[in-house]
Protein backbone atom coordinates (compact mmCIF):
# COMPACT_ATOMS: atom_id res chain seq x y z
CA UNK A 363 0.00 0.00 0.00
CA UNK A 364 1.44 3.42 -0.92
CA UNK A 365 2.46 5.22 2.24
CA UNK A 366 0.76 8.40 1.06
CA UNK A 367 -2.58 6.66 1.32
CA UNK A 368 -1.69 5.33 4.72
CA UNK A 369 -0.60 8.73 5.92
CA UNK A 370 -3.77 10.44 4.77
CA UNK A 371 -5.89 7.88 6.57
CA UNK A 372 -3.87 8.14 9.73
CA UNK A 373 -4.20 11.88 9.86
CA UNK A 374 -7.95 11.56 9.49
CA UNK A 375 -8.08 9.48 12.62
CA UNK A 376 -5.38 11.12 14.65
CA UNK A 377 -6.26 14.73 14.24
CA UNK A 378 -7.60 16.27 11.06
CA UNK A 379 -11.00 14.65 11.16
CA UNK A 380 -11.68 15.83 14.66
CA UNK A 381 -10.11 19.25 14.45
CA UNK A 382 -13.47 20.86 15.05
CA UNK A 383 -13.89 18.85 18.23
CA UNK A 384 -10.53 19.90 19.58
CA UNK A 385 -11.19 23.51 18.69
CA UNK A 386 -14.59 23.39 20.34
CA UNK A 387 -12.78 22.61 23.59
CA UNK A 388 -14.51 23.48 26.84
CA UNK A 389 -14.83 19.80 27.79
CA UNK A 390 -18.25 19.42 26.20
CA UNK A 391 -16.94 17.96 22.95
CA UNK A 392 -18.15 14.56 21.84
CA UNK A 393 -16.15 12.24 19.68
CA UNK A 394 -13.35 9.70 19.65
CA UNK A 395 -10.44 10.26 22.00
CA UNK A 396 -7.71 10.06 19.39
CA UNK A 397 -4.17 9.03 20.18
CA UNK A 398 -3.06 12.63 20.06
CA UNK A 399 -5.65 13.98 22.46
CA UNK A 400 -4.70 15.41 25.82
CA UNK A 401 -6.51 12.61 27.68
CA UNK A 402 -3.80 10.21 26.51
CA UNK A 403 -1.03 12.43 27.84
CA UNK A 404 -2.93 12.91 31.10
CA UNK A 405 -3.23 9.14 31.58
CA UNK A 406 0.53 8.83 31.05
CA UNK A 407 1.21 11.58 33.59
CA UNK A 408 -0.80 9.66 36.18
CA UNK A 409 1.28 6.54 35.53
CA UNK A 410 4.69 8.20 35.50
CA UNK A 411 6.43 8.62 38.83
CA UNK A 412 8.78 11.57 39.26
CA UNK A 413 12.35 10.44 38.67
CA UNK A 414 11.32 7.11 37.11
CA UNK A 415 14.37 5.54 35.57
CA UNK A 416 14.54 5.11 31.83
CA UNK A 417 15.61 1.97 29.99
CA UNK A 418 16.90 2.79 26.52
CA UNK A 419 17.34 0.41 23.66
CA UNK A 420 17.59 0.28 19.91
CA UNK A 421 15.44 -2.29 18.23
CA UNK A 422 16.30 -3.11 14.64
CA UNK A 423 14.05 -5.34 12.56
CA UNK A 424 15.92 -6.82 9.62
CA UNK A 425 16.29 -9.91 7.46
CA UNK A 426 18.17 -12.58 9.35
CA UNK A 427 19.50 -16.09 8.78
CA UNK A 428 18.61 -18.46 11.59
CA UNK A 429 20.52 -21.67 12.26
CA UNK A 430 18.06 -24.51 12.95
CA UNK A 431 20.25 -27.40 14.10
CA UNK A 432 22.65 -26.82 11.20
CA UNK A 433 20.08 -25.79 8.59
CA UNK A 434 20.28 -22.12 7.63
CA UNK A 435 16.88 -20.54 7.07
CA UNK A 436 16.05 -17.02 5.98
CA UNK A 437 13.65 -15.05 8.15
CA UNK A 438 13.18 -11.64 9.76
CA UNK A 439 14.25 -10.86 13.32
CA UNK A 440 14.72 -8.13 15.92
CA UNK A 441 18.35 -7.39 16.84
CA UNK A 442 19.72 -10.47 15.12
CA UNK A 443 18.16 -13.25 17.17
CA UNK A 444 15.02 -15.42 17.34
CA UNK A 445 13.48 -14.67 19.76
CA UNK A 446 15.07 -11.22 19.93
CA UNK A 447 17.21 -10.62 23.03
CA UNK A 448 14.91 -10.43 26.06
CA UNK A 449 14.08 -6.95 27.33
CA UNK A 450 13.79 -6.54 31.10
CA UNK A 451 12.86 -3.64 33.26
CA UNK A 452 11.10 -2.88 36.53
CA UNK A 453 7.46 -1.94 36.93
CA UNK A 454 7.09 1.83 36.90
CA UNK A 455 10.13 2.39 34.72
CA UNK A 456 10.07 4.10 31.36
CA UNK A 457 10.96 2.22 28.19
CA UNK A 458 12.53 4.35 25.46
CA UNK A 459 13.01 2.20 22.39
CA UNK A 460 14.24 3.48 19.06
CA UNK A 461 12.73 1.19 16.44
CA UNK A 462 14.73 0.98 13.21
CA UNK A 463 12.95 -0.60 10.27
CA UNK A 464 15.48 -2.38 8.07
CA UNK A 465 12.81 -4.66 6.62
CA UNK A 466 11.78 -4.31 2.99
CA UNK A 467 8.25 -3.25 4.02
CA UNK A 468 6.42 -1.02 6.48
CA UNK A 469 6.47 -2.10 10.13
CA UNK A 470 5.64 -1.03 13.68
CA UNK A 471 6.13 -2.48 17.16
CA UNK A 472 3.15 -3.50 19.29
CA UNK A 473 3.86 -3.95 23.01
CA UNK A 474 1.55 -6.82 23.74
CA UNK A 475 -0.35 -6.70 27.03
CA UNK A 476 1.20 -3.50 28.34
CA UNK A 477 -1.28 -0.90 29.64
CA UNK A 478 0.61 1.89 27.89
CA UNK A 479 -0.25 5.26 26.42
CA UNK A 480 -2.35 4.85 23.32
CA UNK A 481 -0.08 6.70 20.91
CA UNK A 482 2.72 4.16 21.62
CA UNK A 483 0.59 1.06 21.04
CA UNK A 484 1.97 0.41 17.58
CA UNK A 485 -1.09 -0.06 15.38
CA UNK A 486 -0.49 1.31 11.88
CA UNK A 487 -3.16 3.72 10.71
CA UNK A 488 -4.77 3.87 14.15
CA UNK A 489 -2.17 4.99 16.70
CA UNK A 490 0.73 5.90 14.39
CA UNK A 491 1.87 5.93 10.82
CA UNK A 492 3.63 2.74 9.80
CA UNK A 493 7.40 3.12 9.74
CA UNK A 494 8.63 2.90 6.15
CA UNK A 495 11.77 0.92 5.23
CA UNK A 496 14.95 2.66 6.34
CA UNK A 497 13.12 4.91 8.77
CA UNK A 498 12.87 4.82 12.56
CA UNK A 499 10.36 5.66 15.28
CA UNK A 500 10.90 6.47 18.95
CA UNK A 501 8.63 4.64 21.38
CA UNK A 502 8.55 5.99 24.91
CA UNK A 503 6.10 4.99 27.62
CA UNK A 504 5.76 4.06 31.26
CA UNK A 505 5.47 0.34 31.94
CA UNK A 506 3.05 0.22 34.86
CA UNK A 507 2.56 -3.45 35.75
CA UNK A 508 4.97 -6.31 36.47
CA UNK A 509 4.59 -9.50 34.48
CA UNK A 510 5.48 -11.54 31.39
CA UNK A 511 4.82 -9.65 28.18
CA UNK A 512 6.22 -9.59 24.68
CA UNK A 513 6.30 -7.44 21.60
CA UNK A 514 5.82 -8.08 17.90
CA UNK A 515 4.83 -6.33 14.66
CA UNK A 516 1.23 -5.44 13.84
CA UNK A 517 1.49 -5.33 10.05
CA UNK A 518 -0.13 -7.97 7.88
CA UNK A 519 1.38 -11.41 8.47
CA UNK A 520 4.78 -10.27 9.79
CA UNK A 521 4.24 -12.08 13.07
CA UNK A 522 4.61 -15.39 11.24
CA UNK A 523 8.26 -14.45 10.68
CA UNK A 524 10.76 -14.55 13.56
CA UNK A 525 9.76 -11.11 14.84
CA UNK A 526 9.08 -11.53 18.56
CA UNK A 527 10.81 -10.62 21.81
CA UNK A 528 9.91 -11.36 25.44
CA UNK A 529 9.43 -8.27 27.59
CA UNK A 530 9.75 -9.14 31.27
CA UNK A 531 8.69 -6.58 33.85
CA UNK A 532 10.02 -7.28 37.31
CA UNK A 533 8.04 -6.50 40.44
CA UNK A 534 10.15 -4.42 42.87
CA UNK A 535 8.08 -6.09 45.62
CA UNK A 536 8.36 -9.59 44.13
CA UNK A 537 8.12 -12.13 46.92
CA UNK A 538 10.59 -14.22 44.88
CA UNK A 539 9.56 -17.63 46.09
CA UNK A 540 11.56 -19.30 43.39
CA UNK A 541 15.25 -20.00 42.87
CA UNK A 542 15.60 -19.50 39.13
CA UNK A 543 13.48 -18.40 36.25
CA UNK A 544 13.40 -19.13 32.55
CA UNK A 545 11.50 -17.54 29.71
CA UNK A 546 10.08 -20.16 27.34
CA UNK A 547 8.89 -18.84 23.97
CA UNK A 548 6.88 -21.18 21.74
CA UNK A 549 6.47 -20.70 18.01
CA UNK A 550 5.09 -22.39 14.92
CA UNK A 551 7.76 -22.12 12.25
CA UNK A 552 7.68 -22.04 8.46
CA UNK A 553 10.06 -19.19 7.49
CA UNK A 554 12.72 -20.29 5.05
CA UNK A 555 11.54 -23.90 4.87
CA UNK A 556 8.01 -23.66 3.50
CA UNK A 557 5.65 -21.25 1.77
CA UNK A 558 5.76 -17.61 2.85
CA UNK A 559 2.96 -16.33 5.08
CA UNK A 560 1.54 -14.48 2.07
CA UNK A 561 1.53 -17.65 -0.03
CA UNK A 562 -0.13 -19.51 2.85
CA UNK A 563 -2.87 -16.89 3.11
CA UNK A 564 -3.43 -17.10 -0.66
CA UNK A 565 -3.85 -20.85 -0.36
CA UNK A 566 -6.35 -20.39 2.44
CA UNK A 567 -8.24 -17.84 0.39
CA UNK A 568 -8.28 -20.29 -2.49
CA UNK A 569 -9.93 -22.85 -0.24
CA UNK A 570 -6.88 -25.10 -0.52
CA UNK A 571 -7.54 -27.28 2.52
CA UNK A 572 -6.86 -30.40 0.47
CA UNK A 573 -3.61 -29.28 -1.09
CA UNK A 574 -1.41 -31.12 1.31
CA UNK A 575 0.26 -28.33 3.25
CA UNK A 576 -3.15 -27.49 4.63
CA UNK A 577 -5.56 -29.92 6.07
CA UNK A 578 -7.98 -29.86 8.92
CA UNK A 579 -6.30 -30.08 12.30
CA UNK A 580 -8.60 -31.52 14.96
CA UNK A 581 -8.58 -31.17 18.75
CA UNK A 582 -11.26 -32.04 21.28
CA UNK A 583 -9.59 -29.63 23.66
CA UNK A 584 -10.09 -26.75 21.26
CA UNK A 585 -13.63 -27.78 20.44
CA UNK A 586 -12.95 -29.14 16.96
CA UNK A 587 -10.94 -27.32 14.32
CA UNK A 588 -7.41 -26.66 15.65
CA UNK A 589 -6.07 -24.64 12.73
CA UNK A 590 -5.60 -24.41 8.99
CA UNK A 591 -1.84 -24.25 8.65
CA UNK A 592 0.28 -27.38 9.01
CA UNK A 593 3.64 -26.06 10.14
CA UNK A 594 6.70 -28.15 9.33
CA UNK A 595 8.39 -27.27 12.62
CA UNK A 596 7.81 -25.89 16.11
CA UNK A 597 10.46 -24.01 18.07
CA UNK A 598 11.22 -23.33 21.71
CA UNK A 599 13.38 -20.24 22.22
CA UNK A 600 14.25 -20.37 18.54
CA UNK A 601 15.47 -23.96 18.55
CA UNK A 602 14.01 -27.11 17.00
CA UNK A 603 13.23 -30.29 19.01
CA UNK A 604 16.36 -32.05 17.76
CA UNK A 605 18.53 -29.28 19.23
CA UNK A 606 16.51 -28.31 22.31
CA UNK A 607 17.34 -25.48 24.70
CA UNK A 608 18.54 -26.62 28.11
CA UNK A 609 17.18 -25.17 31.35
CA UNK A 610 19.75 -26.08 34.00
CA UNK A 611 18.79 -26.34 37.66
CA UNK A 612 19.44 -28.34 40.81
CA UNK A 613 17.16 -30.99 42.31
CA UNK A 614 14.69 -29.47 44.73
CA UNK A 615 14.93 -25.95 43.31
CA UNK A 616 11.82 -23.99 42.49
CA UNK A 617 11.75 -22.71 38.91
CA UNK A 618 9.54 -20.04 37.50
CA UNK A 619 8.82 -20.73 33.85
CA UNK A 620 7.37 -17.86 31.83
CA UNK A 621 5.52 -19.52 28.95
CA UNK A 622 4.81 -17.28 25.95
CA UNK A 623 3.02 -18.45 22.80
CA UNK A 624 4.43 -16.37 19.95
CA UNK A 625 2.92 -18.68 17.34
CA UNK A 626 0.79 -17.28 14.55
CA UNK A 627 -1.75 -20.09 14.18
CA UNK A 628 -1.04 -22.78 16.81
CA UNK A 629 -2.15 -23.41 20.38
CA UNK A 630 0.29 -25.45 22.48
CA UNK A 631 -0.37 -28.02 25.20
CA UNK A 632 2.53 -27.79 27.67
CA UNK A 633 3.84 -30.37 30.15
CA UNK A 634 7.08 -31.13 31.97
CA UNK A 635 7.84 -34.85 32.26
CA UNK A 636 7.81 -36.03 35.88
CA UNK A 637 6.53 -32.71 37.23
CA UNK A 638 3.40 -30.80 38.04
CA UNK A 639 2.94 -27.15 37.11
CA UNK A 640 1.64 -24.58 39.57
CA UNK A 641 0.06 -21.75 37.60
CA UNK A 642 0.73 -18.37 39.24
CA UNK A 643 0.11 -15.76 36.51
CA UNK A 644 -2.11 -15.42 33.44
CA UNK A 645 -1.00 -12.91 30.79
CA UNK A 646 1.33 -11.29 33.31
CA UNK A 647 -1.02 -10.84 36.25
CA UNK A 648 -1.21 -13.06 39.36
CA UNK A 649 -3.89 -15.67 40.06
CA UNK A 650 -4.57 -17.81 43.09
CA UNK A 651 -2.16 -20.70 42.42
CA UNK A 652 -3.57 -23.86 40.83
CA UNK A 653 -1.53 -27.03 40.36
CA UNK A 654 -2.07 -29.13 37.23
CA UNK A 655 -0.26 -31.60 34.99
CA UNK A 656 -0.74 -29.74 31.74
CA UNK A 657 -2.18 -26.55 30.30
CA UNK A 658 -3.17 -25.07 26.97
CA UNK A 659 -1.52 -21.84 25.80
CA UNK A 660 -3.33 -20.02 23.01
CA UNK A 661 -1.68 -17.67 20.54
CA UNK A 662 -0.31 -14.60 22.38
CA UNK A 663 -1.23 -15.94 25.83
CA UNK A 664 1.30 -16.16 28.66
CA UNK A 665 1.25 -18.41 31.69
CA UNK A 666 3.79 -18.30 34.50
CA UNK A 667 4.20 -21.62 36.31
CA UNK A 668 6.31 -22.79 39.25
CA UNK A 669 7.84 -26.26 39.24
CA UNK A 670 9.87 -27.98 41.95
CA UNK A 671 12.72 -29.74 40.20
CA UNK A 672 12.92 -33.49 40.64
CA UNK A 673 15.99 -35.42 39.81
CA UNK A 674 18.82 -35.51 39.28
CA UNK A 675 17.94 -36.10 35.65
CA UNK A 676 16.92 -34.64 32.28
CA UNK A 677 13.21 -33.93 31.84
CA UNK A 678 11.33 -33.03 28.65
CA UNK A 679 9.58 -29.67 28.68
CA UNK A 680 7.27 -30.35 25.76
CA UNK A 681 4.77 -28.12 23.99
CA UNK A 682 2.56 -30.20 21.73
CA UNK A 683 1.10 -28.34 18.76
CA UNK A 684 -2.50 -28.91 19.79
CA UNK A 685 -4.39 -30.81 17.12
CA UNK A 686 -1.45 -30.64 14.74
CA UNK A 687 1.54 -32.87 14.18
CA UNK A 688 4.72 -32.05 16.07
CA UNK A 689 5.92 -30.23 19.13
CA UNK A 690 8.47 -27.82 20.46
CA UNK A 691 10.83 -29.10 23.11
CA UNK A 692 13.29 -28.07 25.80
CA UNK A 693 15.13 -29.96 28.52
CA UNK A 694 15.02 -29.19 32.23
CA UNK A 695 18.31 -30.64 33.38
CA UNK A 696 19.11 -31.28 37.04
CA UNK A 697 21.87 -33.83 36.59
CA UNK A 698 23.42 -36.29 34.19
CA UNK A 699 21.18 -38.42 32.06
CA UNK A 700 20.28 -38.97 28.48
CA UNK A 701 18.46 -36.06 26.87
CA UNK A 702 14.88 -36.86 25.88
CA UNK A 703 14.29 -37.54 22.19
CA UNK A 704 12.77 -34.94 19.88
CA UNK A 705 9.37 -36.62 20.11
CA UNK A 706 9.43 -37.24 23.88
CA UNK A 707 5.84 -37.15 25.05
CA UNK A 708 5.36 -36.59 28.80
CA UNK A 709 2.59 -38.72 30.33
CA UNK A 710 1.43 -35.48 31.97
CA UNK A 711 -0.13 -34.45 28.64
CA UNK A 712 -2.98 -36.83 29.51
CA UNK A 713 -3.14 -35.80 33.16
CA UNK A 714 -5.06 -33.05 34.87
CA UNK A 715 -5.60 -30.14 32.50
CA UNK A 716 -5.96 -26.54 33.65
CA UNK A 717 -9.51 -25.26 33.17
CA UNK A 718 -10.14 -21.54 32.86
CA UNK A 719 -13.04 -21.97 35.28
CA UNK A 720 -10.73 -22.85 38.17
CA UNK A 721 -8.66 -19.68 37.91
CA UNK A 722 -9.30 -16.65 40.11
CA UNK A 723 -7.43 -13.37 39.94
CA UNK A 724 -5.25 -12.69 42.97
CA UNK A 725 -6.86 -10.20 45.34
CA UNK A 726 -4.21 -7.60 44.47
CA UNK A 727 -5.39 -7.42 40.83
CA UNK A 728 -9.12 -8.19 41.14
CA UNK A 729 -11.19 -5.36 39.70
CA UNK A 730 -13.32 -3.66 42.36
CA UNK A 731 -16.88 -4.99 42.19
CA UNK A 732 -19.28 -2.57 40.54
CA UNK A 733 -22.12 -2.51 38.07
CA UNK A 734 -21.50 -2.73 34.35
CA UNK A 735 -22.19 0.46 32.41
CA UNK A 736 -22.31 -1.04 28.93
CA UNK A 737 -22.34 -4.53 27.49
CA UNK A 738 -21.17 -5.34 23.99
CA UNK A 739 -21.87 -8.63 22.29
CA UNK A 740 -19.19 -9.75 19.87
CA UNK A 741 -20.32 -12.46 17.52
CA UNK A 742 -17.32 -14.30 16.10
CA UNK A 743 -17.94 -15.94 12.77
CA UNK A 744 -16.65 -16.83 9.33
CA UNK A 745 -18.11 -15.29 6.20
CA UNK A 746 -20.34 -17.63 4.22
CA UNK A 747 -17.93 -17.51 1.29
CA UNK A 748 -14.21 -17.12 0.94
CA UNK A 749 -11.62 -17.01 3.68
CA UNK A 750 -13.02 -14.02 5.60
CA UNK A 751 -13.43 -13.73 9.37
CA UNK A 752 -15.85 -11.38 11.06
CA UNK A 753 -16.79 -9.73 14.33
CA UNK A 754 -20.48 -8.81 14.38
CA UNK A 755 -20.69 -9.41 10.66
CA UNK A 756 -17.92 -6.94 9.82
CA UNK A 757 -14.57 -7.75 8.30
CA UNK A 758 -11.63 -5.30 8.23
CA UNK A 759 -8.56 -6.05 6.14
CA UNK A 760 -6.62 -2.85 6.86
CA UNK A 761 -6.30 -1.54 10.41
CA UNK A 762 -6.54 2.02 9.13
CA UNK A 763 -10.10 1.35 7.98
CA UNK A 764 -11.29 -0.17 11.25
CA UNK A 765 -13.25 2.94 12.23
CA UNK A 766 -15.07 3.17 8.93
CA UNK A 767 -15.70 -0.53 8.36
CA UNK A 768 -16.85 -1.64 11.82
CA UNK A 769 -19.11 -0.21 14.45
CA UNK A 770 -16.59 0.86 17.09
CA UNK A 771 -17.36 -0.17 20.67
CA UNK A 772 -17.79 3.20 22.32
CA UNK A 773 -16.75 3.67 25.93
CA UNK A 774 -16.27 6.62 28.24
CA UNK A 775 -13.35 6.91 30.60
CA UNK A 776 -14.22 5.57 34.04
CA UNK A 777 -16.86 3.14 32.83
CA UNK A 778 -16.99 -0.60 33.41
CA UNK A 779 -17.53 -2.44 30.14
CA UNK A 780 -18.59 -6.03 29.61
CA UNK A 781 -17.55 -7.77 26.39
CA UNK A 782 -19.37 -10.97 25.54
CA UNK A 783 -17.46 -13.14 23.08
CA UNK A 784 -19.98 -15.37 21.31
CA UNK A 785 -18.27 -17.87 19.02
CA UNK A 786 -20.65 -18.97 16.26
CA UNK A 787 -17.87 -20.38 14.09
CA UNK A 788 -16.36 -23.86 14.02
CA UNK A 789 -12.91 -22.73 15.12
CA UNK A 790 -11.39 -21.35 18.32
CA UNK A 791 -10.30 -17.70 18.46
CA UNK A 792 -7.75 -16.23 20.90
CA UNK A 793 -9.29 -12.78 21.32
CA UNK A 794 -6.93 -9.98 22.34
CA UNK A 795 -7.71 -6.48 23.61
CA UNK A 796 -5.00 -3.83 23.40
CA UNK A 797 -4.03 -1.52 26.26
CA UNK A 798 -6.09 -3.26 28.96
CA UNK A 799 -6.19 -6.41 30.99
CA UNK A 800 -9.77 -7.61 31.27
CA UNK A 801 -11.19 -9.82 33.98
CA UNK A 802 -12.90 -13.02 32.97
CA UNK A 803 -16.39 -13.34 34.44
CA UNK A 804 -16.62 -16.71 36.20
CA UNK A 805 -19.70 -18.91 35.79
CA UNK A 806 -20.94 -17.82 39.23
CA UNK A 807 -20.49 -14.18 38.23
CA UNK A 808 -17.35 -13.83 40.34
CA UNK A 809 -13.87 -12.69 39.40
CA UNK A 810 -12.01 -15.01 37.08
CA UNK A 811 -8.40 -14.38 35.99
CA UNK A 812 -7.13 -11.12 34.57
CA UNK A 813 -6.01 -11.58 30.97
CA UNK A 814 -5.50 -9.73 27.72
CA UNK A 815 -5.94 -12.72 25.41
CA UNK A 816 -8.63 -15.34 25.77
CA UNK A 817 -9.34 -18.55 23.88
CA UNK A 818 -13.01 -18.72 22.85
CA UNK A 819 -13.96 -22.17 21.58
CA UNK A 820 -16.75 -22.95 19.10
CA UNK A 821 -20.19 -22.54 20.70
CA UNK A 822 -18.64 -20.84 23.74
CA UNK A 823 -19.92 -17.56 25.13
CA UNK A 824 -17.42 -15.88 27.45
CA UNK A 825 -17.88 -12.57 29.25
CA UNK A 826 -14.99 -10.36 30.29
CA UNK A 827 -15.07 -7.06 32.16
CA UNK A 828 -12.91 -4.07 31.29
CA UNK A 829 -12.14 -1.12 33.55
CA UNK A 830 -12.08 1.71 31.02
CA UNK A 831 -9.12 3.58 32.46
CA UNK A 832 -6.81 4.01 29.49
CA UNK A 833 -8.18 6.51 26.94
CA UNK A 834 -7.59 6.17 23.22
CA UNK A 835 -8.35 3.96 20.26
CA UNK A 836 -7.66 0.29 20.98
CA UNK A 837 -7.75 -2.67 18.66
CA UNK A 838 -9.69 -5.78 19.66
CA UNK A 839 -8.94 -8.77 17.43
CA UNK A 840 -8.29 -12.44 17.00
CA UNK A 841 -4.62 -13.36 17.55
CA UNK A 842 -4.69 -16.05 14.90
CA UNK A 843 -2.66 -13.90 12.51
CA UNK A 844 -4.42 -15.36 9.46
CA UNK A 845 -7.82 -14.52 10.96
CA UNK A 846 -6.62 -11.04 11.85
CA UNK A 847 -5.34 -10.45 8.33
CA UNK A 848 -8.68 -11.78 7.02
CA UNK A 849 -10.84 -9.32 8.86
CA UNK A 850 -11.33 -10.41 12.50
CA UNK A 851 -10.69 -6.97 13.96
CA UNK A 852 -12.71 -4.26 15.65
CA UNK A 853 -12.09 -1.14 17.75
CA UNK A 854 -12.68 -0.11 21.36
CA UNK A 855 -13.09 3.64 21.09
CA UNK A 856 -13.01 6.04 24.02
CA UNK A 857 -15.35 8.93 23.40
CA UNK A 858 -15.49 12.18 25.27
Ligand SMILES: [Cu+2]
Pocket residue numbers: 751790791792840841842845846850
Ligand atom coordinates in the same frame (compact mmCIF):
# COMPACT_ATOMS: atom_id res chain seq x y z
CU1 LIG B 1 -9.71 -16.31 15.04
